Amino acid sequence: MASSSTSVSSPPMPPANADLQTTWAYLEEGVDHIMTKLQTGVSYSKYMSLYTVSYNYCTSSKMHSASEGMSLGQRTGANLMGSDLYNNLIKYFMQHLKTLREGAEGLQDEALLKYYATEWDRYTTGANYINRLFTYLNRHWVKRERDEGRKSVYPVYTLALVQWKTNFFMPIQSKQQKLAGAVLRLIERQRNGETIDQGLVKKVVDSFVSLGLDESDINKVSYEIYKEHFEQPFLEATEKYYRKESETFLAENNVQDYLKKAEERLREEEDRVERYLNTNTRKGLVSKCEHVLIREHSERMWESFQNLLDFDKDEDLQRMYSLLSRITEGLEPLRKKFEEHVKRAGLAAVSKLVSEGGSGEGSTEVDPKAYVDAMLEVHHKNSETVSRSFRGEAGFVASLDKACRDFVNRNAATGNSTTKSPELLAKHADVLLRKSNKVAEEEDLEGALNKVMILFKYIEDKDVFQTFYTTKLSKRLIHGVSASDEAEASMISKLKEACGFEYTNKLQRMFTDMSLSKDLTDQFKERMQQNHDDMDINFSIMVLGTNFWPLNPPAHEFIIPADILPVYERFTKYYQQKHSGRKLTWLWNYSKNELRTSYLNQKYIFMTSAYQMAVLTQYNQNDTLSLEELMTATSISKEILTQVLASLVKAKVLISDDKEQYDLNPNFKSKKIRINLNTPLKAEQKTEATDVLKTVDEDRKYALQATIVRIMKARKTMKNQQLIQEVIAQIAQRFQPKIPDIKKAIDHLLEKEYIERVEGTRETYAYLA
Known part of the structure; x- marks a missing residue:
């Protein structure tokens, strides 16, 4: 009976002891089916039959091994059987791959890649199945061969890859x-x-990696094939492509547009690695792209950096930073340019302030708040640029700090003086910390003090700031005009954190004295009440330690007004009984008083200085007095007295036509009940800055001497140059010492025999215990 369809029957499964020809005929048919028609499937029973035949053939020789003995030296029949199967597999792979090779003839580009990828998929999938068919061969014969040093023998799957590499x-x-x-x-x-x-590219590229076989260790991947046949030509093509593209692009576009282009290209290449390249290529690819896209055009970027800064092109600055940070030394030219930019901006801001104020170079007339605000604005703007555009990178932070240090210490307002900035900063802090300050109302005082500390960090002569600050604090405390104890404590805490305990020791002792003085006044008043002494004057006394308060005693005699003399005498006696051996120096020049009027219909309270009080109490017995009479009655010097009288005439408490005769004004009127007559005298204002700088000079002499002694005590002997360098290093936190001053201090210590020159040397000193 004729059939409409034909079928080809598989050869029957050979018996367990079948010869090579019969066995291989059966196995080859199955192997070929798996390698070429796997998509049509292989039944489980067929697959198990193939596995069994392979197994039987590899083990059949054991039946004869006893009688045949060890032929070919130590190689048994099993060895030979394995070898036969292995060699037949090689022949099959070679023939199969020849057919595939012929199928690729004439194919180009994408068509070739598609053919290659399809056949690679089919081949490796089939080879996996076949590898499992010959598990016994792999486990015994192949393993033994490799153990005996025959590294050109591979497990079946690896053999398939070797054949693909060689023959396809x-x-x-x-x-x-x-x-x-x-x-x-x-x-x-x-x-x-x-x-x-x-996906196609990935498949082909992955095959290059799979073909990299390490003969000595088949479990290890070698990237030689991938590198030689793909990675190297790929990197060369990449370099060529981007060199041409970037040069063409820059010829037609500006640097800002190029930054975007380069950033985009780098991102694409990173993405390319993720999508279809081997991850080992990332480093070489990125390095190549960075060289061609960034390094080769870095000078153009550096040149355009200033323009981006001038016009606040934040996004472009971020891009430029991001790109140049990828190459060695790419950022250094930017850091230098940024430093110069910040310095110019700071100097320009202060110059503008000086010219608007109509003040000359180095003028002392600059308003402290305006001065501080101008510099803070420059710092803030450029600090934002560092954070936002340069990601707070340490090198740019250092450039910002160096530039700020330069313009904060030397600018149009300071002239050649390094003491002007600390003075103005201390004055600004003083205004902030006073009750009259508007900042406390308008904005956060704590925030304003933090801003002071930003500039304080850059001040070179921190000892000058310290002395001005101490002087201003003493006046705030004495006159009771501090905005709050909390604000004062907060500022001292900030200074302590920045410069250490020693820097703020005096400041903290001043607060201790204020507290002790209050207790002392209360105890004195209590004693007076117990003794039933007549106390018709309300008062408080501050006893302040000479070592901690920058206060100058009055430079002239002063006759204590009769009205307060009894209290003065009682307190002096009380204090000397309580603290025998201590001397009180009365600082009338810092005293404040309140006088109540009784000669007018309206009662007023005059707030006065001690000198104004001394003058006005003379009018309790007189309506008119001459300058000479007042000088005699008060012992105040003519220079100070004329200024005191001028302030009282200006306030219309006294009347004078000729500056020789002064009358009490019987028609004095004011809308206020409490009237402050106590304005600072010009003579006092003038001497403050001079006195502070004089104190600073003295303190510096002692600081240099103490530092030299401390160093020499630790080192015992030291050369002149080393000693000078060590002194500069240790003292630079407080001020920038001048070398001639250090040499003077050394000479002074040689004279005082704290140190001596080592005999036979000119430049070496030794410490004298």
């Missing part, structure tokens, strides 16, 4: 890099904006 990959690839060239052209098309089959 290399013949195609060797024709003008045909395979890799096709991949590179596809990648170039993608770089040009076309959409490509990335």
Whole structure:
């Protein structure tokens, strides 16, 4: 009976002891089916039959091994059987791959890649199945061969890959890099904006990696094939492509646009690695792109940096930073330019302030608040740039700090003086910390003090700031005009954190004295009440330690007014009984008083200085007095007295036509009940800055001497130059010492025999215990 369909029957399964020809005929048919028609499937029973035949053949020799003995030296029949199967597999792979190679003839580019990828998939899948069919061969014969040093024998799957490399990959690839060239052209098309089959590229590229076999260790991946046949030509093509593109782009566009382009290209290449390249290529690819896209055009970027800064091009600055940070030394020119930019901005801000104020170079008339605000604005703006555009990178922070240190200490307002900035900063802090300050109302006082500390960090002569600050604090405390104890404590805490305990020791002792003085006044008043002494004057006395308060005693005699003399005498006696051996120096020049009027219909309270009080109490017995009479009655010097009288005439409490005779004004009127007559005298204001700088000079002499002694005590002997350098290093936190001053201090200590010159040397000193 004729059949409409034909079928080809498989050969029957050979018996367990079948010869090689019969066995291989059966196995080859199955292997070929798996390698070429796997998509049609292989039944489980068929697969198990193939496995069994392979197993039987490899083990059949054991039946004869006893009688045949050890033929070929130590090689048994099992060895030979394994070898036969292995060699037949090689022949099969070679023939199969020859057929595949013929199928690739004439194919180009994407068509070739598609054919290669399809066959690679089919081949490796089939080889996996076949590898499992010959598990026994792998486990015994192949393992024994490799253990005995025959490294050219591989497990079946690896053998399949070796054969693919030799008989398919290399013949195609060797024709003008045909395979890799096709991949590179596809990648170039993608770089040009076309959409490509990335999965296809990945498959081909992955096969290059799989073919890299380490003969000595088959479990280890070698990247030699991938590197030689793909990675190297890929990197060369990348370099060529981007060099041409970047040069063309920059010829037609500005640097800002180029930054975007370069950033985009780098991102694309990173993405390329993620999508279809081996991760080992990342480093070389990124390095190549950075060289061509950034390094080769870095000078153009550096040149355009200033323009981006001038016009606050934040996004472009971020891009430039991000790109140049990828290459060695790419940021250094930017840091230098940024430093100069900040310095110029700071100097310009102060120059503008000086010219607007109509003050000359180095003028002392600059308003402290305006001065501080101008510099803070420059710092704030550029600090924002560092954070936002340069990601707070340490090098840019250092450039900002160096530039700020330069313009904060030396600018149009300071002239050649390094003491002007600390003085103005201390004055600004003084205004902030006073009750009359508007900042406390308008904004956060704590925030304003933090801003003071920003500039304080850059001040070189911190000892000058310290002395001015101490002087101003003493006046705030004595006159009771501090905004709050909390604010004062907060500022001292900030200074302590910045410069250490020693820097703020005096400041903290001043607060202790204030507290002790209050207790002392209360105890004195209590004693007076117990003794039933007549106390018709309300008062408080501050007893302040000479070592901690920058206060100058009055430079002239002063007759204590009769009205307060009894209290003065009682307190002096009380204090000397309580603290025998201590001497009180009364600082009338800092005293404040309140006088109540009784000669007018309206009662007023005059707030006065001690000198104004001394003058006005003379009018309790007189309505008119001459300058000479007042000088005699008060013992105040003519220079000070004329200023005191001028302030009272200006306030219309006294009347004078000729500055020789002064009358009490019987028609004095004011809208206020409490009237402050106590304005600072010009003579006092003038001497403050001079006195502070004099104190600073004296303190510096002692500081230098103490530092030299401390160093020499620790080191015992030291050369002159080393000693000078060590002194500068240790004292630079407080001020910038001048070398001639250090030399003077050394000479002084030589005279005082704290140190001596080592005999036989000119430049070496020794410490004298």
